[in-house]
Amino acid sequence: MKILALNWNDLKNPYGGGAEVHLEELLRRLVTYGHEVTLFCSGFSNCKREEMVEGVRIIRRGNRFNFNLVAPFHLRRLVRENNFDLLIEDINKIPFYTPLYLKLRTLVVVPHLFATTVFQEINFILGLYIYLAERPLVSVYRGRPFNVISESTAIDLVERGIPRDDIFVIHCGINSTLYSYAPKVKKYERPTVLYLGRIKKYKCIQDLINAFNIVRKRVADARLMIVGAGDYLDTLKVLVGKLGLTDVVEFPGFVSVENKVERMRRAHVAVLPSLKEGWGLTNIESNSVGTPVVAANVPGLRDSVQDGVTGYLYEHGNIDELADRLTTILTDKSLQITLRQGSLEWASRFNWDNAAKEFEQLILTMVEESA
Numbered sequence: 001m002k003i004l005a006l007n008w009n010d011l012k013n014p015y016g017g018g019a020e021v022h023l024e025e026l027l028r029r030l031v032t033y034g035h036e037v038t039l040f041c042s043g044f045s046n047c048k049r050e051e052m053v054e055g056v057r058i059i060r061r062g063n064r065f066n067f068n069l070v071a072p073f074h075l076r077r078l079v080r081e082n083n084f085d086l087l088i089e090d091i092n093k094i095p096f097y098t099p100l101y102l103k104l105r106t107l108v109v110v111p112h113l114f115a116t117t118v119f120q121e122i123n124f125i126l127g128l129y130i131y132l133a134e135r136p137l138v139s140v141y142r143g144r145p146f147n148v149i150s151e152s153t154a155i156d157l158v159e160r161g162i163p164r165d166d167i168f169v170i171h172c173g174i175n176s177t178l179y180s181y182a183p184k185v186k187k188y189e190r191p192t193v194l195y196l197g198r199i200k201k202y203k204c205i206q207d208l209i210n211a212f213n214i215v216r217k218r219v220a221d222a223r224l225m226i227v228g229a230g231d232y233l234d235t236l237k238v239l240v241g242k243l244g245l246t247d248v249v250e251f252p253g254f255v256s257v258e259n260k261v262e263r264m265r266r267a268h269v270a271v272l273p274s275l276k277e278g279w280g281l282t283n284i285e286s287n288s289v290g291t292p293v294v295a296a297n298v299p300g301l302r303d304s305v306q307d308g309v310t311g312y313l314y315e316h317g318n319i320d321e322l323a324d325r326l327t328t329i330l331t332d333k334s335l336q337i338t339l340r341q342g343s344l345e346w347a348s349r350f351n352w353d354n355a356a357k358e359f360e361q362l363i364l365t366m367v368e369e370s371a
Helices: 019-034 068-081 114-120 125-134 137-141 152-158 205-218 233-242 257-266 279-290 319-331 333-347 354-371
Strands: 003-005 036-042 050-053 056-061 086-090 106-110 146-147 167-169 190-198 223-227 249-253 269-272 295-296 310-313
Touching: 003 019, 003 068, 019 056, 019 086, 019 279, 019 354, 036 068, 056 068, 068 354, 086 205, 086 354, 146 205, 152 167, 152 319, 190 205, 190 257, 190 279, 205 223, 205 233, 233 249, 233 333, 257 310, 269 279, 269 319, 279 295, 279 333, 295 319, 310 319
Parallel strands: 003 036, 003 086, 036 056, 086 106, 106 146, 146 167, 190 223, 190 269, 223 249, 269 295, 295 310
Antiparallel strands: 050 056
């Protein structure tokens, strides 16, 4: 088939994240299965307007501020010039509402929707714009199949009015060659807590810092690593300074994949305190290298963490509970071993090849049924 995929970013974009990993892991495998794939996305500073990346033709236009406005013009031209069999529209920011201007069978991929959580991230005016932009989603995309990555997102769509029969859950996979358990790699000498991901307000890393301030009073040699880049970084550094934690909280910024894996392997526990996620891919990545996870009990994260088996869930925003969970793991070596075993078993269930095969079967069925 000739497949057109639409996403706000691609993996080379500095603002790319889990949604981009998910989509491009699938697209690259579709190419190996014999399909022709084009990914249309926004541009960024010094990017190439077009290039081939592992068999996927990537076309970039516009930028992160205007992409949804310029996309319809370019998409209509692309569809006119190419005989695409299918559009894969990834909605992880503002929907593009392609059914209003494209006549092309469409699979709607939804990692997660913001809803009211957008007001936790940005100012009220821009948040209201994004919130209202999501509202017509059900009426515009009704009748089209939806692919989601967690049961939480499926429930969210059903509550918005999408029929459950139109929603297909395919969990994310993992690169088991890269994210693998290495028993010879030792944990850090000091009890270490790790956050790894984008530094955004809605990720609620400030909750982790406040909880770690309590942990330090119980585990004197504990330290915290906050790994990643984003527009909330300076605010977090100010908070760390106010709490007197500058010497025990590290901000290494964006790191290489190899460095990321090493930190995951050596940390004693990873934390994802986000307000909402589609799945929580870093939870599975951490588990796959033998590191337990503590995560907020919110949509998406509760799907990727087995409470008491691969780590713990805590009530979102409950700083004391988060501190208790971290203290328990950092101070109980037998528990660390038990959680490591549970983590490795759980992570072994997720595989990108299996996810891509399910994904391909879904789009083949779509094309056959609409032929």
